[in-house]
Each structure stands twice: as structure tokens, then as C-alpha cells.
Amino acid sequence: MSLRVAARLAGRELRGGLRGFRIFLGCVILGVAAIAAVGTLRESVQAGLATQGAELLGGDAEIELTYRFASRTERLWMEDAAARVSEIADFRSMAVAGEARELTQVKAVDAAYPLVGRVALDPDMPLDKALAGTHDLPGAVMEPVLATRLGIGVGDSFRLGEQRFTLTAEIVREPDPSRAGFGLGPRTIVARTALDGSGLLAPGSLFTSRYRLDLADDADLDALAARAEAELSASGARWTDARNASPQVAEFVTRLGAFLVLVGLSGLAVGGVGISAALRAYLAGKVQVIATLRTLGADQRTVFLIYFLQVAVLALLGIAGGLILGVGLPVALGPVIAAQLPVPAVFAPYPAPMIEATLYSVLSVLIFTLWPLARAREVRAAALYRDAGIGGARWPGWPWVLITAVLFALLVIAAALFSGNAPLTLWTAGGILGALALLWLAAAATTRAARALRPRLRGRPALGWALGAIGGPGNTAGPVMLALGLGLSVLAAVGQIDGNLRRAIASDLPERAPSFFFVDLQKDQMEWFLDRLEGDPGVARVDHAPMLRGIISRINDRPAREVAPGHWVVEGDRAVSYADSLPARTTLTAGDWWGEGYTGPPQLSFAAEEAAEMGIGIGDDITVNILGRDITAPITSLREVDFSSVGMGFVMLMNPSALAGAPHSFIATVYADSEATEEAILRDVTDRHPNVTAINVRDALMRVTDLLASLASATSWGASVTLLTGFLVLIGAAAADARARSVEAAILKVLGATRARILAGLALRSLILGAAAGIVALGAGIGGGWAVSRFVMETPFTVIWPSALAIVAGGTAIMLLAGLVFALGPLRARPARVLRARE
Numbered sequence: 001m002s003l004r005v006a007a008r009l010a011g012r013e014l015r016g017g018l019r020g021f022r023i024f025l026g027c028v029i030l031g032v033a034a035i036a037a038v039g040t041l042r043e044s045v046q047a048g049l050a051t052q053g054a055e056l057l058g059g060d061a062e063i064e065l066t067y068r069f070a071s072r073t074e075r076l077w078m079e080d081a082a083a084r085v086s087e088i089a090d091f092r093s094m095a096v097a098g099e100a101r102e103l104t105q106v107k108a109v110d111a112a113y114p115l116v117g118r119v120a121l122d123p124d125m126p127l128d129k130a131l132a133g134t135h136d137l138p139g140a141v142m143e144p145v146l147a148t149r150l151g152i153g154v155g156d157s158f159r160l161g162e163q164r165f166t167l168t169a170e171i172v173r174e175p176d177p178s179r180a181g182f183g184l185g186p187r188t189i190v191a192r193t194a195l196d197g198s199g200l201l202a203p204g205s206l207f208t209s210r211y212r213l214d215l216a217d218d219a220d221l222d223a224l225a226a227r228a229e230a231e232l233s234a235s236g237a238r239w240t241d242a243r244n245a246s247p248q249v250a251e252f253v254t255r256l257g258a259f260l261v262l263v264g265l266s267g268l269a270v271g272g273v274g275i276s277a278a279l280r281a282y283l284a285g286k287v288q289v290i291a292t293l294r295t296l297g298a299d300q301r302t303v304f305l306i307y308f309l310q311v312a313v314l315a316l317l318g319i320a321g322g323l324i325l326g327v328g329l330p331v332a333l334g335p336v337i338a339a340q341l342p343v344p345a346v347f348a349p350y351p352a353p354m355i356e357a358t359l360y361s362v363l364s365v366l367i368f369t370l371w372p373l374a375r376a377r378e379v380r381a382a383a384l385y386r387d388a389g390i391g392g393a394r395w396p397g398w399p400w401v402l403i404t405a406v407l408f409a410l411l412v413i414a415a416a417l418f419s420g421n422a423p424l425t426l427w428t429a430g431g432i433l434g435a436l437a438l439l440w441l442a443a444a445a446t447t448r449a450a451r452a453l454r455p456r457l458r459g460r461p462a463l464g465w466a467l468g469a470i471g472g473p474g475n476t477a478g479p480v481m482l483a484l485g486l487g488l489s490v491l492a493a494v495g496q497i498d499g500n501l502r503r504a505i506a507s508d509l510p511e512r513a514p515s516f517f518f519v520d521l522q523k524d525q526m527e528w529f530l531d532r533l534e535g536d537p538g539v540a541r542v543d544h545a546p547m548l549r550g551i552i553s554r555i556n557d558r559p560a561r562e563v564a565p566g567h568w569v570v571e572g573d574r575a576v577s578y579a580d581s582l583p584a585r586t587t588l589t590a591g592d593w594w595g596e597g598y599t600g601p602p603q604l605s606f607a608a609e610e611a612a613e614m615g616i617g618i619g620d621d622i623t624v625n626i627l628g629r630d631i632t633a634p635i636t637s638l639r640e641v642d643f644s645s646v647g648m649g650f651v652m653l654m655n656p657s658a659l660a661g662a663p664h665s666f667i668a669t670v671y672a673d674s675e676a677t678e679e680a681i682l683r684d685v686t687d688r689h690p691n692v693t694a695i696n697v698r699d700a701l702m703r704v705t706d707l708l709a710s711l712a713s714a715t716s717w718g719a720s721v722t723l724l725t726g727f728l729v730l731i732g733a734a735a736a737d738a739r740a741r742s743v744e745a746a747i748l749k750v751l752g753a754t755r756a757r758i759l760a761g762l763a764l765r766s767l768i769l770g771a772a773a774g775i776v777a778l779g780a781g782i783g784g785g786w787a788v789s790r791f792v793m794e795t796p797f798t799v800i801w802p803s804a805l806a807i808v809a810g811g812t813a814i815m816l817l818a819g820l821v822f823a824l825g826p827l828r829a830r831p832a833r834v835l836r837a838r839e
Contacts, residue, residue, distance in 0.1 A: 039353020492781020
């Protein structure tokens, strides 16, 4: 027979409706929708970053300097390259109003700010008017949350350093939020000139200066970037332009999107189990039709094409529905989603996520349908006269196994290319395969155990009926445990990862974390500061050290980023300190300390772990640019530095004479015993020295925890789609199983069984399968959580038992609920009608 005949026969069967294919369609729609939605969000943010890069950056390009303003030569270079230049100083300070003290991220701007965009204020007014203030005090604007914490409103005054300001408006929208970095406090904007004499921007103070450039429309960004690298980078200047205005945000979105797409692949695997089960159930009901076709002369190829074409049509319908749902929802809810994002997003239908979702789905459908279709083609004409089925346990011929393996390899390759993280993709694919194999083995073991135990439970009819339903012919234990177990495994892994991240932070805070970081302490302030704290009985410990910031520009006279590409130490500016004698609680792992009173050439002590990661060691020359001056020193010792303690730790320590004359401030960490002591310290230090900034470590860690909670929430929602797909498969399996259970219930009723006892048997069946799936998911989830925590997050791992046990309870409850819902049909069925239908 020809393809045309097969298509005509397939079309005739489809005219009967989608009965038997609803679960098939549901699984395809959910899988496509999940991947398309994540891809649409990712593309929307990337489009927003690309189209509004200049506004995000605050100009066409930006030059950033650490703890200093541009020299006259650098400023002339900028003014020659750009039509307009705007200078901004960004730093942290304490905002003080009465007895209230709050950390704020201050942006000190000039008259040209903002070059692009507009600062939206409430009440609405131009920014220059708001910053002009009154005839008595300069003006300032701040975020509403900061004003609320300080207990002030528009018209009230507050203090930054030694300068008082009038709050003239609250910030509704900042045009360049992506340049703020990880802010430990809400934003305040003031005029740069208003800080003269405030003590906040004194030499050695901790601040970042940014110079925004308004370039000509025909400016060559590549050429300007190359010029800046060649002429300014030696002084520590860093160039950014509107093409990549927020690289950290873009990278975060890409990584989160990649992770969620891989969670979506887990959903496709669960959906694939449902697709396969639904197709097997459908084909099992078509055995007589297939046998009739074989009797009339249809060969194996025609039978395969008839049902393959049906699957193809339904898969296309499911893909179309999934694309409409996965793309339509984010676009429709675009304004709501965009309002929650810290960066702009342009929501629209993008081809890339639709192609990605379609490719994943086509490959998944083929992988999970080829084997049932291959077995269907083996049905013989003799099945018309025998009670023969398709036989789900038998493997198809080796060509079908090979084709399936090739398709799976293509799916993994596509996922690796789209996610941009091949190792994570391979580990995820291996984890999914391992979990599926484990669940399949568990399902087989459960059915065998049920068959073996049933004869021994003659005195317990309800349990015996449950075991008979699990281990009997035509049972659905396999697809039920595969679908539910894989969904629960993904949720369990996410729960373990989230719990261990939170535990890592929480366990460090009480025992090892300081109460405060004090920064911008000047040398002449240290004597009073140490007297105040070291004599306080509520203070357990005070550590202090001089601090500068520097950029590692060269290693052994080669660009640092070539020697250690991508390492965090060379990606930005790093803290540098000096010490005459070996600091307390410091352990050298290699080399020798320069000794007290050393005044020779510069020497450098480096953090041992970071040095090993960068591939450097004793004798290597490091060039550090500090305040525009290059200092080259050999590594003469390596130290243990524990950055996880949230205490004081420096990657680089130098001998004092190497940094002689460089303006700098001091940093101190204070370990206090109680909140009352902390409040007294904060009040006394900021009253005596208004320029000093206090960073509450507990608040900072809470911000990190909130960020992790947001990430965990996003991944949990992605994992929930997997579980929803599994629940849909569960419903399909229960629905397909309802007819067999109806026959059993009818026979039991005829033999005198009560409805309560029949219901107990059906409930026990659901409990056993749910508990088995939950226990396997528990093991798989703990294993996956351990692997990610250990090798990706690099955090210690401990089993989070409340989350883990909730998975087992959840799986059991879901199965019980589905079992009870689908038990209503068999319980209501009249025995005579059911048994008559079997004749």
C-alpha cells in the first residue's frame, strides 16, 4: 500500500476524535509550553538589554575607576572621545535621621547626569531642581523604603557624613539601575558638589567613580574600546559600552534560563513516559483493527505509517498548543513580569525559543513513540481470532533500538548547544537516565514482590486485592512509578540544593560571622575607635587592617586575564592590605614572611587556594595597579585564607614600604555578643565619625539569602511543571486502569465484597505505588542534590530530612488522591452491566 492509502486510513481513525490521546496531547503541550516560556523570558530580557543598553549604562560607554577620580590626562582623553561626559561617584554611607541610622548606596552626580533616560521622582520634578534643595540645605532624593526606615518624609532633613540634606523627593525609577551592582542598601542620589567637606570622598575613601560618555552616532565602539584598553587600562580604568551594559545580569539570566530549560527536559522525560503509555494503551485497543488490516493485505510498513501519521498529526497539534501557551502567556503578562524584573525586557514572540521547544519536543516524541509503533507493526492477522495484545515487555528489533539511541544523542547535543553548558547538560541527561532506570527497576521489583506476596495474604482480602492489581497482567505500575517518581525526584533535588545553601549561610552566621564591617576609617580615627571597642565587655573581638583596592593587571609580564582567564581574582578590583609582622590567626603554607622592619623591594603574600586555582606560586611576579600606579612584586609566601567565614581576608598582603605614601583608609570587623551592644556601637561610632560606614553583616547575608530564595523559587516553579506533567500521566494511567478495576470490583461485588472493602483495596494499591515511587525519588533527589551541592555550588551537603520526607509523603498522597478519585467509577458500576459487556 502507498503512503496515500496509509494517510487516508490514519485520517479516518482520527475522525473518531481524540479519545485515548488526551494525555498524549497534554504531555506534549506542557513540555513545549515550559521550555517556550523560559526561552521567551530569556530572549525578552536579552532584547531589553540590547535595545536599552545605553539607558541601562547611562550613556553610550562608561569608564570606571576605583577609589579615585580621573586624572587631568584621563579626563582630556574622555572629552576628546565624547561629545559629553558625566562624572558619578558611587559609594556606601550611613544615612542618619535623629536616632535612626541606615546603610544607603549613594550616587553623587554632576549637572550632566543622566546622559540618557530620566530619573522619575515623586513628587514629579526635574532632578536638578530636586538636588538644588533649599537656600539652607542641598537637596537629596532616596528610595521610599529608605525614607520609611529613617522615619522621614519629603521636606525632612537627614545627614550623610558631616553634610545635612533635605529630602526633596522619593525615587520612583532610576534609569541606570544595572550599574549599582549588588547594593547593600537602598539608593540615595545627591549632587557631587554637595559632598565637598563631607569627609565621604577624602583620599583613601572607598568609592567608585564612573564616567559616562555620550558618543557621536557614527562612533566606532570597537575602535574606542581598543584605544581605551591600550591607553587607559594601565592606570586601572575599565571600559564598558552599551553593547554589554549589564554583563552580570545577562550572564545570570542565561545561566538561569539554561538551568530551567534542563528542568524542562526533565519534564519532557516525564511527559515522554506518559506519551509512551498513552500510545501503548491506544494501540492495545486497536489490535483487532490492526489484525483486520493485516488480513486484508496491509504489510508492516503500512501499519507503522498509519499510526505514525496519527502520532505526527497529534504531536503537531500539541506542539502548536504548547507554543501558543508558552509564548502567549509571557507576552500577555509582559507588563506584570517586566515590573518585577530589575532590568528591561521586551516581550514578544521570538523564533529561537519556539524552534528550541519544537526541536526538543519532536525528538522526545520520536524517542518515546518509536518502540510502541514498532511493536504494533508486529501484530499478526491471527490476533483477530486470539486474545493477543501488543506485548509491552518485548523489545523491538535492533534497528529501532539504534534509531532511538541516535535520537537521544541528538536531543542531548541540542540541549548542550542551547543551554551553553555541556557538562551540566551531560550530567542532567545522565541523572535523568539513571533515575528512569532506577524507577523502572523499582517498578519491576514492586510488581514481582506483589505477585510473590499475594498468595501469603489470604486472610487479608483488601491487601491481597491491592497486590493482585499491582502484580497482575495489564497493570500500570511501570508508567505510574516512572512518571510520578521522576517528577518527585526533580523536586527533591531542588529542595536539597536550596536547603543546603540556606544551611551553609545560617550555620556560618552565629559562630563565625562578625556583627559589623566598618569601612572608611581614617588613620587619625583608629585610636579612638579601638579604645571604644576593645574596652567594651560586649565585644568579643575586633580585627582591623589598612585597605586599598587594586587591579591585577599583569602576571609574569603577561596580561593577567590571559594567565588566569575567567578567575574572579583578575576580573575586577581586589582588596590589598599591608602588614609588618605576620597577622594573628594567619598560617603560611609556603615561602617566608618578609619580617618586621623590612624596607627592601616590594614583596607579596598571596592566598594559597586562589594561587593554586590561577596556576601561580612562589617566585611569580604580580603587577597590581593601585590608584593608577603599577606596583610589581614577587610572591614570596602563600597563606590560608578562609573567605567563607565572612570575616577579614585579603587575597594580597604586601610589605608596608611597598605602599608607602598611598592614601588609604582602614577596615575593621567587630564581633559583638548582643543586639544591644551592636546598637550602642553603631550609634557611638557614627556620631563621633560621620564619615565611617557600618555594614551589618547579618543584613547583608539576609540579602544573599533572599536572592537565593528567589532563585530557588524560580527553579521550584520549573520543577513543579515536571511534577504537573507526572500527575497528568498518573491520571492517564489511572483512567486507563479504571476499566480493569471496574471488572475486578464487579466480580468482587458478586462474590459478596462490600464497597468499603473494595475501596480499601484500591486505596492500598495507590498507597503502595505512591510510597514506592516516593522512596525511589527520595534516593534519586538526595543523590542529585549532593552532586550539585558538591560539584557545582561547592558547599557542604547534609540531607535535609524534612524536605526529603515531605517528598515521600507527597508522592503517597498524590497517588492516594488519584486512586480514590478513579475508584468512584468502579465502585458505582453495576456488576450485571460490567460482566455483560465482557461477554
